[in-house]
Amino acid sequence: MREVGEAMGPIVQALKKNRLAVIGAGILSVLVFIAVFAPYLAPRDPVELNLAERLSSPSWDHLMGTDAVGRDTLSRIIYGTRVSLMIAVVVTMIEVLLGMIVGMTAGYLGKAVDEILMRIVDVLLAFPGIILALALVGMLGPSLTNLVIALAAVGWVRYARIVRGSILSVKEERFVESARAIGCGNLRIATRHILLNIVTPIIVLATLSMGTTIISIAALSFLGLGAQPPMAEWGNMLNEGKPFMEKAPHLMIFPGLMIMITVLAFNFLGDGLRDVMDPRLKEKVEV
Amino acid sequence: MPFLEIRDLHVTFPTPAGHVRASDGVDLEISEGDSLCLVGESGCGKTIVALAVMRLLPHSAIITGRIRFKGEDLLGLGESRMRRIRGREIAMIFEQPATCFNPVLTVGDQIVEAVRVHGERSRKAARERALELMSMVGIADPIKRYGQYPHEFSGGMIQRAMIAMALAFEPALLIADEPTTSLDVTVQAQIIELLADLKARLRTTLLLITHDLAVASTLCAQAAVMYAGGIVEKGATRRVFKSPRHPYTQALLAAASGDGSGVIRGSVPELTRLPEGCRFHPRCPRAQDICREAMPAIEDGVRCHLYQHSGVTA
Amino acid sequence: MTEDMVQFIARRLAISIVVMFGTVLLAFFLLSLAPGNAAENILRAERLNDPRLGEVEIFMEKHGLNNTMLKQLGQWFYMLGHGNLGTSFRTNEPVTEEFWARFPATFELAAASMVIACLIAIPIGVLSAVKRNSLLDHGSRIFALWGVSMPNFWMGLLLILIFGVKLGWLPTFGYGGMDHLVLPTVTLAIGMSAILIRLQRTSILEVLNANYVRTARAKGLSERVVIGKHAFRNTLIPMVTVIGIQFAHLLAGVVIVEQIFAWPGIGHFLVDSINAQDYPVVQGFVLMIALFFVICNLLVDVLYAYLDPRIRYERGR
Numbered sequence: 012m013r014e015v016g017e018a019m020g021p022i023v024q025a026l027k028k029n030r031l032a033v034i035g036a037g038i039l040s041v042l043v044f045i046a047v048f049a050p051y052l053a054p055r056d057p058v059e060l061n062l063a064e065r066l067s068s069p070s071w072d073h074l075m076g077t078d079a080v081g082r083d084t085l086s087r088i089i090y091g092t093r094v095s096l097m098i099a100v101v102v103t104m105i106e107v108l109l110g111m112i113v114g115m116t117a118g119y120l121g122k123a124v125d126e127i128l129m130r131i132v133d134v135l136l137a138f139p140g141i142i143l144a145l146a147l148v149g150m151l152g153p154s155l156t157n158l159v160i161a162l163a164a165v166g167w168v169r170y171a172r173i174v175r176g177s178i179l180s181v182k183e184e185r186f187v188e189s190a191r192a193i194g195c196g197n198l199r200i201a202t203r204h205i206l207l208n209i210v211t212p213i214i215v216l217a218t219l220s221m222g223t224t225i226i227s228i229a230a231l232s233f234l235g236l237g238a239q240p241p242m243a244e245w246g247n248m249l250n251e252g253k254p255f256m257e258k259a260p261h262l263m264i265f266p267g268l269m270i271m272i273t274v275l276a277f278n279f280l281g282d283g284l285r286d287v288m289d290p291r292l293k294e295k296v297e298v
Numbered sequence: 299m300p301f302l303e304i305r306d307l308h309v310t311f312p313t314p315a316g317h318v319r320a321s322d323g324v325d326l327e328i329s330e331g332d333s334l335c336l337v338g339e340s341g342c343g344k345t346i347v348a349l350a351v352m353r354l355l356p357h358s359a360i361i362t363g364r365i366r367f368k369g370e371d372l373l374g375l376g377e378s379r380m381r382r383i384r385g386r387e388i389a390m391i392f393e394q395p396a397t398c399f400n401p402v403l404t405v406g407d408q409i410v411e412a413v414r415v416h417g418e419r420s421r422k423a424a425r426e427r428a429l430e431l432m433s434m435v436g437i438a439d440p441i442k443r444y445g446q447y448p449h450e451f452s453g454g455m456i457q458r459a460m461i462a463m464a465l466a467f468e469p470a471l472l473i474a475d476e477p478t479t480s481l482d483v484t485v486q487a488q489i490i491e492l493l494a495d496l497k498a499r500l501r502t503t504l505l506l507i508t509h510d511l512a513v514a515s516t517l518c519a520q521a522a523v524m525y526a527g528g529i530v531e532k533g534a535t536r537r538v539f540k541s542p543r544h545p546y547t548q549a550l551l552a553a554a555s556g557d558g559s560g561v562i563r564g565s566v567p568e569l570t571r572l573p574e575g576c577r578f579h580p581r582c583p584r585a586q587d588i589c590r591e592a593m594p595a596i597e598d599g600v601r602c603h604l605y606q607h608s609g610v611t612a
Numbered sequence: 613m614t615e616d617m618v619q620f621i622a623r624r625l626a627i628s629i630v631v632m633f634g635t636v637l638l639a640f641f642l643l644s645l646a647p648g649n650a651a652e653n654i655l656r657a658e659r660l661n662d663p664r665l666g667e668v669e670i671f672m673e674k675h676g677l678n679n680t681m682l683k684q685l686g687q688w689f690y691m692l693g694h695g696n697l698g699t700s701f702r703t704n705e706p707v708t709e710e711f712w713a714r715f716p717a718t719f720e721l722a723a724a725s726m727v728i729a730c731l732i733a734i735p736i737g738v739l740s741a742v743k744r745n746s747l748l749d750h751g752s753r754i755f756a757l758w759g760v761s762m763p764n765f766w767m768g769l770l771l772i773l774i775f776g777v778k779l780g781w782l783p784t785f786g787y788g789g790m791d792h793l794v795l796p797t798v799t800l801a802i803g804m805s806a807i808l809i810r811l812q813r814t815s816i817l818e819v820l821n822a823n824y825v826r827t828a829r830a831k832g833l834s835e836r837v838v839i840g841k842h843a844f845r846n847t848l849i850p851m852v853t854v855i856g857i858q859f860a861h862l863l864a865g866v867v868i869v870e871q872i873f874a875w876p877g878i879g880h881f882l883v884d885s886i887n888a889q890d891y892p893v894v895q896g897f898v899l900m901i902a903l904f905f906v907i908c909n910l911l912v913d914v915l916y917a918y919l920d921p922r923i924r925y926e927r928g929r
Contacts, residue, residue: 133627134634137909138902139864142882146898149886150642226763230868233765234883249766256769257777267766274761282757352830385832392830397823400842402849402921412831447921463831 025287032283038276046093053086057243066259076261078251087243088265094244095273098159099224103217105163110170111209117171118178125175132168140165141227148236158237162227169216177208211288219281222274229270245270300327300366301503302351302471307363309346309355316570320346322527322577324363325596328520330470333497333504335514335535337550338524341566344507347524348473351505352390353380367471386416389464393476395457399448405459406432406444412466431462436492454485458492465496472497473505478513490516511554515539523547526567526577533599543600545582576603617917617924624913628906635906639899640688697896702888707896710881717787718870718877722862724793725800730855733805737812741820742839752809759806764865768799768872785874796873800866804858811854815847822846849919856912860905 026032045052054074061081069076075084117128135143147161181204229246231237238244240251245266252262309321320343328334336344349355351365353372365372367388372380392398399408409428413419419427425444432440435458448456457477464472477493478486494517497504508514514521515535522532523546531544542548549562564581567573573580579589586603594603691698697707740752775795776784783792819825820843828838867879874880878897885893917923 130630130634133631134638137631137635137906138638138898139861139905141867142864142898142901145867145882145886146642146894149889149894150891222761229763230765234868234871235887249769253769256773260773263766263769263773267763267769270763270766271761274763275758278757278761354826354829381832381834383832384830390830392823392827394823398827400824400828400846402845402919403842411828411833415832447925449922450925460827463827 022284022287026283029283029286031279032287035276035279035281035283038272039280042092042096042273042276045089046096049089049093053083053089055083055086057082057086057090058241059083066255066262068259069261075265076259078248078259078262079255082241082243084248084262084265087248088245088269090243091245091248091266091269092273094155094238094242095225095228095270098155098228099221102159102162102166102224102228103221105159106166106220107170107213107217109163109167110172111174113167114171114174115178118175118182128171129175132171135165135168138165141230144227144231145234145236148231153236153239155238155242158228158231161231162224166220166224169220170213173212173216174205174209177205177212181205181208215281215285215288218277218284221277222281225270225273225277301330301332301368302326302328302505303364303366304347304351305364305366307347307350307365308361309343309350310360311356312358312360313570318569319527319572320569321350322572324524324527324529326522326529326532328471328503328505330503331501332520333506333518334520334522335506335508335518336522336524337508337511337514339509339550339566341569342524343527343569344524345475348390348475348505348507351473352384352388353377354390382416385412385464385469386467387469388471388473389467389469390473390475391457391460391464391477394480395460396448396451396453396480398460399456401448404445404447405451405456406446409444409459409463409466412463416467427466428462431466432459434465435459435462435496436488437462453481454488457481457485457489461489461492461496465500465502468500469502471503471505473507475507476509477506478508478510486513493517511539511551523550526572527569528577529596529601530578531600531602532596538599543605544578544602545584545604546578576601620917620923621914624910628910632903632906635899635902636689636692639895639902640685642895642898697899698892700885700893701890702885702893707892708900710893711878711897711900714876714878714881717875718863718866718879721793721796721800721866721870721875721877722859724797725804726855726859726862728797728801729804729808732801733808734812734851736805737809738816738839738844740809741813741816744817749813752813756806756809756813759802760810762803764799764803765868765872767802768796768869771795771799772872787876796866796869796875799869799873800862804862807858808851808855812847812851815850816843819843819846849916852919853912853916856908856915860908863904863908864901 026036059082061077061083063081064073064077065079065081067073067077073083073085075088077083078087113128113132117125144158144161144165147164148157151157151160228237229244229249232244232246233250235250238247240247248266249263252259252266255262304324304326307321307324308319311318311320322343324343324347326334326336326347336347338344346355350361351367351372353375355361361373363373367383372383375383399405406425406428409431410421410424413424413427413431429440429444432443437443437455437458443451443455443459448459451459461477474493478489481489490513493504496502497517504517506514506518518535520533521535521538522529523538523544524530525546531538531542531547538547539551542551546562553561562581567577567580575591575593576582576585576589577593579585582589584604588603592603594601594606597606695708697711699706700710703710736748736752740749743749772784772795775782782794784795786792816839825838825842828842829835833842864879866875866877867883869875870877870879871883878901882894882897884890885897
């Protein structure tokens with residue numbers, strides 16, 4: 012654990028130099044702040060109806076206007092931040108956990124177990140992610156919980172591959188052999204080495220995947236298969252705003268904008284992390 | 299007038315770690331038809347000198363000095379003029395020849411490319427010439443080899459192919475960068491023989507870069523020893539190798555003789571942090587105070603305070 | 613064709629078959645996830661009031677939902693063997709027919725998008741790498757970053773808003789002539805070209821450092837030939853394989869875009885079927901899409917083996 016903390020120092024330093032990554036981190040901090048303090052920041056209750064003021068344009072009273080049943084868009088956007096970020100984090104955590112479990116099992120036990128598990132991975136990868144998630148939610152029934160299950164069930168594969176790969180490469184490393192020869196707790200050494208090895212790519216992958224996950228959440232909700240009304244979620248809001256495109260375009264613009272900004276922020280940060288943690292990908296000076 | 303004259307060549311690369319002085323005041327001359335070998339350990343800057351002559355260094359490199367070829371200053375030439383010189387008047391062969399060929403094109407295709415770039419030739423004539431070149435360098439069954447891909451060639455064979463490519467226009471100057479390094483010993487001997495033979499027949503001037511002293515002494519009449527970006531000793535190969543004067547040269551030769559007498563303590567300095575004064579002084583068994591303070595000038599072919607007429611006695 | 617290549621293809625084929633078998637199984641078990649009584653729900657939706665007692669049983673009997681899991685699995689394989697994917701609950705047409713009826717529309721959209729994306733991305737990617745840190749480079753990188761971050765359904769909606777509603781230049785839904793194709797294609801092409809620009813740029817940058825590029829310059833070749841013939845040629849192999857795979861992804865990813873533009877393709881029908889709980893369609897379509905995906909990947913592998921002379925021709929002949 013200490014080593015991870017020690018390793019973090021120079022990484023953060025290097026990251027600070029990457030302007031885009033800093034911007035990304037900044038935006039994300041703001042978003043997290045909004046998500047956490049949503050109840051205090053939102054001027055109104057996001058599900059409060061107010062038919063008298065329906066479909067009004069942005070004004071001082073309603074900074075982002077109101078929707079078809081008079082709910083304040085700004086408040087809904089703020090609460091939507093909470094939903095998107097939280098769900099994305101939960102999905103990613105489950106994916107990583109599942110991926111690690113399967114990857115470690117395949118890596119450690121090897122042979123037949125490895126083959127079977129990897130074939131399952133191949134099968135899952137044979138379905139384009141969104142289609143399988145769609146079908147899963149479709150079968151399970153549209154709800155936020157099922158959305159999480161569907162996305163996680165599709166997304167864990169990438170992490171499993173990384174974990175397994177790391178275990179396999181450590182297995183082949185000589186120092187594990189020599190440690191075993193001396194009789195050290197080879198499991199402990201190997202595990203520590205493996206964990207240190209996978210932390211980096213997992214963090215990079217998780218950050219970069221957050222963007223896709225958020226888009227998937229919004230997309231499925233947009234299709235009516237995720238967050239259900241009256242919950243305030245960006246994809247949902249886009250769907251609800253679609254019929255009023257002509258009269259009230261702001262209903263469509265703000266949620267989409269939020270999605271884009273959030274994904275951009277994660278991509279900035281993720282790109283920066285990848286450049287820092289995987290310097291092989293950077294260009295070298297020819298001497 | 300010397301055929302190739304390099305004067306006070308400085309090549310610096312700006313990197314995040316500091317300025318890398320890959321070439322720090324190099325002076326060299328080669329006469330027409332002669333052969334010079336640039337020897338030294340890896341990282342001493344020999345290849346940089348060669349790349350500087352060919353003007354193949356990355357754009358970020360800062361180059362000062364003069365490189366005169368047949369009287370023309372190569373460093374001052376425009377790119378299109380330089381392109382006409384490359385491959386036609388000056389050609390270069392690189393180390394690790396297998397990686398110097400494009401893996402998705404046939405070898406024959408790439409040799410023909412060299413033939414056609416500087417001359418108006420029909421496809422048929424170019425192919426004929428390519429086959430001719432391949433025979434000249436000793437590639438057996440050239441017609442079959444012509445249509446093959448680089449990965450189908452052995453190490454020695456692909457080196458021959460590269461030599462064929464370089465000699466397409468019978469360049470006046472051939473620069474060979476470690477032509478034997480990645481090859482098996484038996485193949486090395488063949489390549490050396492080939493180079494010697496071609497050099498004699500085509501009357502090419504040769505600039506050889508190598509860390510292999512045996513190859514150097516076989517092929518070259520003149521020698522220049524490099525250390526940490528600068529030349530420390532130069533002269534006729536026979537004399538330099540038989541009676542070396544600079545402490546580094548002496549150590550190098552002793553090491554090459556393999557009797558364990560040439561161990562130099564310390565290691566080659568980082569090119570971003572070169573020592574003050576004579577670059578070799580931290581490792582020199584005969585270092586004096588003055589060596590720490592001032593860089594000696596080249597006198598009589600050697601850059602060492604021990605041999606300066608004005609200074610310390612040997 | 614060499615030993616190597618035959619072995620390579622054979623191996624990929626074997627894996628593909630295993631994977632396809634797995635997808636068939638998975639598609640089957642997809643159905644078992646459906647909660648509650650599908651029969652009940654569908655009948656209720658049809659009749660607009662609660663189904664009478666016997667009707668549910670009749671429905672289940674008719675669609676074989678009463679049998680044991682194993683028996684249903686057997687039935688499933690039997691059906692597949694005959695190229696039968698079942699019948700849609702809604703339209704009562706065979707699922708396969710519904711699929712193939714809509715495939716051309718989806719393919720047209722995907723193909724058009726991919727072609728446009730390539731036409732834009734490849735030249736820009738190459739130029740971006742060659743003129744590194746120039747205005748073009750920075751611009752294209754910003755565009756690429758924006759393109760992958762932009763949710764394509766929002767892009768579609770914005771395009772509809774601007775070009776359809778406000779400006780009225782282009783039709784915003786349905787299938788018809790060229791002009792109906794424009795907006796959905798642009799929507800998809802932006803995201804795709806963003807990915808391809810990044811890839812092309814990185815590939816060229818990697819190749820520019822290669823020894824053979826330096827050698828090509830040493831021969832006196834002009835920069836245009838060095839980049840165009842040597843550098844670019846070597847990025848073709850990875851680019852083509854990625855394009856192939858991305859195309860397969862695209863075919864699936866059009867789902868949402870079809871929904872927005874009311875494009876009568878596979879995705880649109882699939883989403884409608886999901887909403888209507890038309891399970892045979894969902895199951896069948898997912899399987900067909902997966903099979904298409906697997907075949908696409910296999911073709912890409914074969915293409916790769918064919919294009920790379922190092923795999924196609926053995927060493928040291």
